[in-house]
Amino acid sequence: MRLVNRLLGRRSDRAPYAIFGGIAADAYKTRSLRSRLMPVPIPKQLVLPLSQNLGVDAVAIVEAGDLVQKFQLLAEADEPGSVALHAPTSGLVSSISNATVADEFGSQRLCIHLQSDGEDRAIEIVPEADYRALDHLQLLERIERAGICGLGGAGFPSAQKLSLGMKSGIDLLIINAVECEPFISADEALIRERGASVVVGAEILKSACLASNCIIVLQEDRADAIEALKKALENSSIELMTLAAGYPVGGEKQIIQAVTGMEVPSHAYPASIGVLVFNAGTAYAVYKAIADGEPCVSRITTLTGAPLQTPKNFETLIGTSVSFLFDLCGIDTTRHTGTIVGGSLMGIQLLTLDVPVMKTSNCLIAMSAAEFPPDEPELACIRCGFCAEACPARLLPQQLYAFSRAHDHEQNLAHGLFDCIECGACAYVCPSHIPLVQYYRSSKAEIRAQQRRQLQSQHWQRQFQQHQYRIKKQQDEAPHQISGDAVGPVKDDEPAKKNRSREDGDKTEAAVFSRERAKREIAEAVARVRARKAGHIASPRTDAESDG
Amino acid sequence: MQTQPSAIGISSPMQHSQRSTGRLMLLVIAACIPGVATATWYFGFGVLINIMLAASMAIILEACALKLRGRDMRQHLSDNSALVTAVLFGIAIPPGASWWLVAMGIFFAIVIAKHIYGGLGQNLFNPAMCGYVLLLLSFPVEMTSWHIPNDALVDGSSFSAFSLAGLRQSLLLSMPVFGSAQMSSPDSIDGLAMATPLIEFKMAGTGALLAAWDAGVSLFSRDSGAAWELVNMGYLCGGLFLIYKRIISWHIPCAIIATVTMMSMLFYAPDSSAVYGTPYLHLFGSATMIGAFFIATDPVSAATTVRGKIYYGIIIGLAIYGIRVWGSYLDSIAFAVLLGNFCAPALDYLCRPRIYGHGKKSRSVPTTEVEP
Numbered sequence: 001m002r003l004v005n006r007l008l009g010r011r012s013d014r015a016p017y018a019i020f021g022g023i024a025a026d027a028y029k030t031r032s033l034r035s036r037l038m039p040v041p042i043p044k045q046l047v048l049p050l051s052q053n054l055g056v057d058a059v060a061i062v063e064a065g066d067l068v069q070k071f072q073l074l075a076e077a078d079e080p081g082s083v084a085l086h087a088p089t090s091g092l093v094s095s096i097s098n099a100t101v102a103d104e105f106g107s108q109r110l111c112i113h114l115q116s117d118g119e120d121r122a123i124e125i126v127p128e129a130d131y132r133a134l135d136h137l138q139l140l141e142r143i144e145r146a147g148i149c150g151l152g153g154a155g156f157p158s159a160q161k162l163s164l165g166m167k168s169g170i171d172l173l174i175i176n177a178v179e180c181e182p183f184i185s186a187d188e189a190l191i192r193e194r195g196a197s198v199v200v201g202a203e204i205l206k207s208a209c210l211a212s213n214c215i216i217v218l219q220e221d222r223a224d225a226i227e228a229l230k231k232a233l234e235n236s237s238i239e240l241m242t243l244a245a246g247y248p249v250g251g252e253k254q255i256i257q258a259v260t261g262m263e264v265p266s267h268a269y270p271a272s273i274g275v276l277v278f279n280a281g282t283a284y285a286v287y288k289a290i291a292d293g294e295p296c297v298s299r300i301t302t303l304t305g306a307p308l309q310t311p312k313n314f315e316t317l318i319g320t321s322v323s324f325l326f327d328l329c330g331i332d333t334t335r336h337t338g339t340i341v342g343g344s345l346m347g348i349q350l351l352t353l354d355v356p357v358m359k360t361s362n363c364l365i366a367m368s369a370a371e372f373p374p375d376e377p378e379l380a381c382i383r384c385g386f387c388a389e390a391c392p393a394r395l396l397p398q399q400l401y402a403f404s405r406a407h408d409h410e411q412n413l414a415h416g417l418f419d420c421i422e423c424g425a426c427a428y429v430c431p432s433h434i435p436l437v438q439y440y441r442s443s444k445a446e447i448r449a450q451q452r453r454q455l456q457s458q459h460w461q462r463q464f465q466q467h468q469y470r471i472k473k474q475q476d477e478a479p480h481q482i483s484g485d486a487v488g489p490v491k492d493d494e495p496a497k498k499n500r501s502r503e504d505g506d507k508t509e510a511a512v513f514s515r516e517r518a519k520r521e522i523a524e525a526v527a528r529v530r531a532r533k534a535g536h537i538a539s540p541r542t543d544a545e546s547d548g
Numbered sequence: 549m550q551t552q553p554s555a556i557g558i559s560s561p562m563q564h565s566q567r568s569t570g571r572l573m574l575l576v577i578a579a580c581i582p583g584v585a586t587a588t589w590y591f592g593f594g595v596l597i598n599i600m601l602a603a604s605m606a607i608i609l610e611a612c613a614l615k616l617r618g619r620d621m622r623q624h625l626s627d628n629s630a631l632v633t634a635v636l637f638g639i640a641i642p643p644g645a646s647w648w649l650v651a652m653g654i655f656f657a658i659v660i661a662k663h664i665y666g667g668l669g670q671n672l673f674n675p676a677m678c679g680y681v682l683l684l685l686s687f688p689v690e691m692t693s694w695h696i697p698n699d700a701l702v703d704g705s706s707f708s709a710f711s712l713a714g715l716r717q718s719l720l721l722s723m724p725v726f727g728s729a730q731m732s733s734p735d736s737i738d739g740l741a742m743a744t745p746l747i748e749f750k751m752a753g754t755g756a757l758l759a760a761w762d763a764g765v766s767l768f769s770r771d772s773g774a775a776w777e778l779v780n781m782g783y784l785c786g787g788l789f790l791i792y793k794r795i796i797s798w799h800i801p802c803a804i805i806a807t808v809t810m811m812s813m814l815f816y817a818p819d820s821s822a823v824y825g826t827p828y829l830h831l832f833g834s835a836t837m838i839g840a841f842f843i844a845t846d847p848v849s850a851a852t853t854v855r856g857k858i859y860y861g862i863i864i865g866l867a868i869y870g871i872r873v874w875g876s877y878l879d880s881i882a883f884a885v886l887l888g889n890f891c892a893p894a895l896d897y898l899c900r901p902r903i904y905g906h907g908k909k910s911r912s913v914p915t916t917e918v919e920p
Contacts, residue, residue, distance in 0.1 A: 020904060025563060104559075182563060253904060266905035344563035372562055377623050379569050380669035385797070385852040386567075393904040398852055399896065416903040424561030431567040432627075438559035 017261040019254045021392040022246040023425045025345065028371070029185045032304040032311040033224075037193050039315045040328065042089050046114040046319030047356040048074065049101050052147075053155025056081040057110055066093045070122035071295055074112055077147070083157045083359070084147035088297040088317035091116040102322070102341045102358060106351035114319065125293035131204050136166075139208040139290065146289030147359075148296045152176060152187075152279030153342060154252075155360040158286070161278075162209045165271040173211035174259055175202045177218045177225070177280035178243060178250030181343030184363040186300040187280040188225045189313035191218070195228035198280050201287030202238055205278055208286075215239045216280070217255055247345060248423040252277045254392050266419055281362070301357055303329050305366030307336040316357050322364055323353035331366060338367040345424045379432035387426035387436065393419045397426035397436050404443040409450065412443055420444075471521075572795050573628035576842070577635050579790045583782035583838060584639060590775035594643025599635055601647060605654045606634035613663040629668045633657055636676040636843055640835075640882070641683065642691065649690055653679035673889045674849045677882040684882065780837040787841025796845040799854060803861020804840040804868070805831065811869040836868065839881035844888060851892040856899035864888040 050057040058075035059082075062068060068087040075085040092115045098108040128134065134142070144159035175198070179187045191198055199216070206214040216233070218226055220242035229240055243249050243258050253264050256275050264270050270277055278286075281300060288294045297318055304311040309330035316325065322339065340347040341361050349367075357364075387397035395416050403411040420440050427436040587595045610630035614621045637657055641650065657679030665671040684691045790796045812827040830836060844850060844864050851860040864884045871880030 023565075025565075257904070263905045266903070268905075340562055342560075345561040347560055347562065349562065367562070376564075376568070377620075379624070379627050380667060382569055382572075382627075382629070382669055382847050383850075383852050384569075384572070384795075384847045388852060388854075388901075389797075394901045395903060396853060396896070396900060415900065416906070419903050419905060422560070428561050428563060429565050429567065431565075431569045431572050433564065433568070435559050437561065441559065 016241060016243050016258045019246075019249055019257050019392055020394045021388075021390045021425060022249060022254075023390050023428055024245070025182050025247050025428060027245075028183045028304065028344075029188070032183075032185045032302050032313055033189060033192075035310065035312040037189050037300065037313050037315060040317060040320060040325065042116050042118060042120060042317065043320050043324045044116055045094075045321070046088055046091075046116060046317060047099050047321065048085055048088075048112040048114060048319040049099070049356065049358060050075050050085065050110045050112065052083055052085065052318070052359040053081075053149050053157075055155070058082045058085050060096050060110075060112060062093050062096075062112065064093055064095045067091070068093060068114070070120055071125055071297065072123050073295075074114075077144070077157065080160060081157065083149045083155075084145060084295070085112070086147055086295040086297050087114060088319055089114070089116045090119055090121040100352055100355050102348070102350060102355040102361060104348040104351075106355075111356070127293045128290050131200075131207070131290045134290070136208050136210055139204060142290055143208060143286055146285070146295040148282060148285045148289060149359055150279055151281035151285060151299055151359060151362065153346070153360055153362055155358075158278065158282055161271075161276065162205070164269060165209050165276045168271045169274060170209045170211040170271065170276050171213060171274035172260065172276075173202070173206050173209060173214040174255060174275060174277045175205070175214065175216040175238075175280055175283050176250055176252070176255050176277050177216060177222075178255060180219065180245070180247045180250035181345050181347075181363075182247075183304050183340075183365050184302050184343045185304070186302045186313055186362050188222050189302070190284055190300050191222075191225040191280060192228050194284060195225070195232040197287045197291075198283050199229070199232040199236055199238060200291060201283030201285070202278075203236065204286050204290050205276075205283055206238070209276055211276065213239070215241050215259060217241045217243060217259060219243055219245045219249070221245050248392055248421070248425060251392065251421055251423060253421065266416075296359060299357070299359055299361070301325070301361055302363040303366075304363065305336075306368040306371050307332045307366040316361075318359055319356045321353070322350065322355055322357065325357070325364060326353065326366060335368045336366050337369050337372065340365040340367060344372075345428060346422065375435075376433040378434050381432055381434060384431060386429040386431065390425040390429045392423060392425060393421060395420055400443075401434060401436055401439055404439040407443075407446065409443065409447050412447065417443060417447070569627045569629070573632045575793060575795055576632050576790065577628070579786035579795075580635055580639065580783070580842065582785050583779055584635075586775075586779045586782040587639070587643075590779065591643045594645075595639070598641055598643060598645060598650060599638030601650045602634040602638035602641075602654050603631055605651055606630040606637075606658050609655060609658040610663075613659055613667075617663065617667065619667070624668070627668060630658055633662070633676045636838075637679050639838060640676065640680045640843075645690060649683060649687060652686075653683045655679075656682045669848055671848055672893075674843060674846045674885055676846075677843060677885050680882045681886060684877075776834070777832045780832040780834075783837040783841055787837065790841065790845075796841070796847075797854075797857065799857035800845050800850060800861045800864075801840040803858045804844055804865040805836070807862050807865025808836055808869055811866065815869075815873065830869065830872070834872070835881045839864075839868065839885065843881060844885050849889040849892060851888075851895040851899070853896050853899045853901060855901070856892070856895035859895050859899065860888050860892055863891055 050060060056079045058077050060075045062072075062074050067090075068074065069090045070087055072087045073084060074087055074093075077084045094113045094115045096110065096112050099111040099113070100106050101109045101111070131139065140159055140162055143162065144157075148158040149155045150158060150161070177187045177191055177198075179185070202214055202216060205211075214237070216229060216238060218229070218240070220226075226240070226242060233240055241259060243255075248254055249258055252270060255277060256270055256273075257263055260273075260275065262273050262275070264273060264275075285296045285299070289296065298315050299318065300313055301316045302311075302313050303325055308326065309332065311329060314325060314328075322341070326336075326339075339350040339353060341350055341355075341364055342348060343363055344365060347363065347365065381398055381401055383398045385398060388395070391397055393416070399415050400412060400417055400420070403409070403415065403417075409417075417440060422437050422440065424437050427434065427438075430436060584595060584599065607625070607630055611621055611625060614624050634654060637653060638650070641653065657675040661673055661675040661678035662668065662671045787796070787801055791798050791801070808830050809827045812825065812830040816826055825833065840861075844861065851857050864887070867884035867887045868880050871877055871883055875883075877883065
């Protein structure tokens with residue numbers, strides 16, 4: 001149909017394009033959507049990692065022993081990649097120390113430990129009655145101050161994304177509520193119950209990045225959410241688009257392809273083609289930041305999995321521990337075999353339950369042996385090509401796998417290894433149960449290490465060349481002192497030239513001499529450095545003496 | 549909850565589809581059933597005996613090879629790939645072939661063509677066809693004689709191939725050791741050379757055969773024309789089943805069949821006495837169907853990119869027709885497939901799809917890819 005339209009030179013308005021590849025995985029979403037969105041009681045202890053996206057740490061501006069109130073700023077963002085952090089409730093900062101965070105290695109990161117006093121006293125916040133009264137720079141500044149980062153999972157600071165987009169100009173703002181990964185239903189629950197706020201959030205984002213168009217995208221099987229959105233969108237310029245169910249149609253690059261038919265150039269941001277993509281949860285956080293004046297201290301997190309008696313979506317305070325949430329849902333520990341943060345296809349498996357929910361934690365899955373059977377042994381790749389059919393980047397996973405096994409990184413790069421978005425569609429369909437994504441990750445790490453080594457060796461080579469150059473210069477400037485001793489007496493006229501020709505003529509002699517010379521130079525340099533060091537240490541003292 | 553150490557380093561995705569290599573291979577074998585059953589119906593138990601012999605030897609050799617290579621035997625045997633090789637090999641060699649012929653071919657297929665190259669997934673060439681070609685080159689007479697039990701050819705005695713006598717004859721053909729006395733008597737076994745209709749056509753010219761062909765197919769007549777036609781129909785059904793189940797993609801079989809059809813249409817001259825047959829004869833009077841759907845689609849040795857698969861199919865199709873018509877060999881699937889295998893790595897390299905975000909299309913509206 002679309003082909004016909006294209007041949008006739010027209011395109012039915014807002015019909016989605018097809019993405020490359022993709023899979024149809026069991027969704028497991030209904031169970032967590034049976035109950036309403038629930039607020040979580042305030043836990044006694046909150047652990048707030050200074051980096052909410054496991055990137056750059058924000059700088060803590062409170063100290064252990066401080067009493068803080070809800071919404072109070074705890075850490076400010078001072079570097080690109082970091083986001084501000086606010087107190088989710090009132091209480092006492094018990095310490096600022098390392099704690100385990102939600103990553104697959106169970107690593108320790110610097111966290112603010114907050115002991116809640118249960119009173120939930122908030123600092124005064126200023127709701128904004130009409131966001132239209134603010135210009136886009138003011139909006140941007142407030143979004144930044146509210147500590148909002150991408151709540152869909154990647155956690156890129158939203159204000160930075162907006163200002164990055166503004167530099168190149170934005171035609172289209174996409175609000176991504178596709179949520180194509182199995183098990184996650186946070187965005188669907190949010191839109192179903194607070195669709196109007198999401199729409200306002202989208203409008204704020206639209207005026208913050210000066211986009212000319214905005215579109216909210218959902219999967220077509222989310223009937224309740226679509227209905228809620230349609231109602232909310234009645235008097236809005238924002239459009240609604242539904243996509244056929246499939247994974248990973250909600251990936252940033254894929255949703256852009258589905259909506260616009262354009263592809264984001266390799267190694268470029270979507271802004272480079274005039275598109276920005278924000279998650280629906282982020283739009284809601286923006287709404288709260290502007291309309292209510294509340295910084296980002298909570299998020300909607302799906303709690304699901306067969307071992308949970310009442311799977312549901314919680315409005316969770318950032319910093320709440322995973323085990324606290326599981327206990328709220330009534331977990332059957334005998335069936336619980338592991339925990340995933342994120343979805344079942346791109347999420348990471350936690351090593352311990354004592355980790356806090358972060359701004360990026362959209363879903364927590366309690367695994368059971370029935371839903372997540374133990375990994376079957378890896379068999380040989382038969383090059384069936386199912387992975388290539390599934391790959392949304394149109395890579396050839398079977399070839400990348402062979403190159404990764406052979407550590408043939410030149411071929412890996414030629415076959416686009418770094419265009420892999422690690423969606424896991426290839427490994428999902430692999431009949432030989434090969435953990436393909438793991439191979440690609442380790443190849444990527446190897447290549448990065450190789451490049452680092454190369455840069456380092458280039459650096460040292462440059463240093464060495466500069467060193468050589470300095471010696472040469474020294475020689476040219478003072479031929480008597482150095483080369484004169486080494487090569488023997490030379491006449492005063494044209495000393496450097498003579499010296500050079502002499503060395504060329506008798507290389508072995510020069511080599512012998514130069515080794516001795518080098519030794520002497522090293523000794524001299526060491527002596528110089530010692531003298532300088534002694535001088536340095538000595539100088540303040542003498543200064544002090546002279547002052548006194 | 550305690551996390552066991554084995555959980556450390558588990559990489560996403562945590563969810564998997566239910567497909568497994570072992571099951572895929574079993575489905576391929578299942579898809580062979582219609583063709584094999586038809587062949588057995590017409591050519592007697594020799595077909596089944598070949599397959600059984602080849603399968604048992606293949607499993608033993610596979611197990612030995614895995615043991616020698618220090619691999620986990622149970623885990624790797626469960627991929628059933630040796631079984632598929634054996635079934636295809638058993639189908640390819642003529643019924644009534646001696647056991648040592650089967651043994652030699654399967655040894656070459658499993659041990660030399662597969663495991664010496666590094667096992668499943670590493671072999672450049674289709675193992676079954678390697679074994680077949682070795683035999684064809686070394687024992688041309690044995691490999692082109694289709695021994696059929698005597699009674700099977702007598703009109704009207706439609707069930708004799710399945711009678712105990714027929715079974716015994718077939719067994720004796722395969723394993724003359726057990727009955728060397730009878731073997732010496734030429735009467736007990738009809739050493740009739742009965743190859744594919746295409747071969748008869750090539751040998752006999754047009755004449756009588758075309759007349760018989762035009763008379764149409766009679767299901768129980770047991771003449772070789774009807775037999776091959778139905779056997780090919782069986783493999784066609786099996787192949788369509790594999791495509792429906794998405795175990796093989798349509799690209800390779802379609803490219804082969806289209807190429808063979810085009811070539812035979814192009815060169816067909818009804819009144820000439822040359823060997824070019826009708827397209828129908830080329831498709832259903834020889835081993836084209838099993839070659840297109842089962843042999844050329846062996847994923848390990850075939851091209852894996854979409855465009856690569858199409859070129860691969862075209863190359864095989866051209867070779868099938870070319871060798872049949874202008875070459876000295878009677879049928880040509882094995883050579884054609886091996887030729888395709890030679891080209892596959894280069895095709896995969898040359899036919900890499902445009903990666904998302906690369907090339908000039910990354911800014912414009914992508915059009916659907918036009919396949920050659």
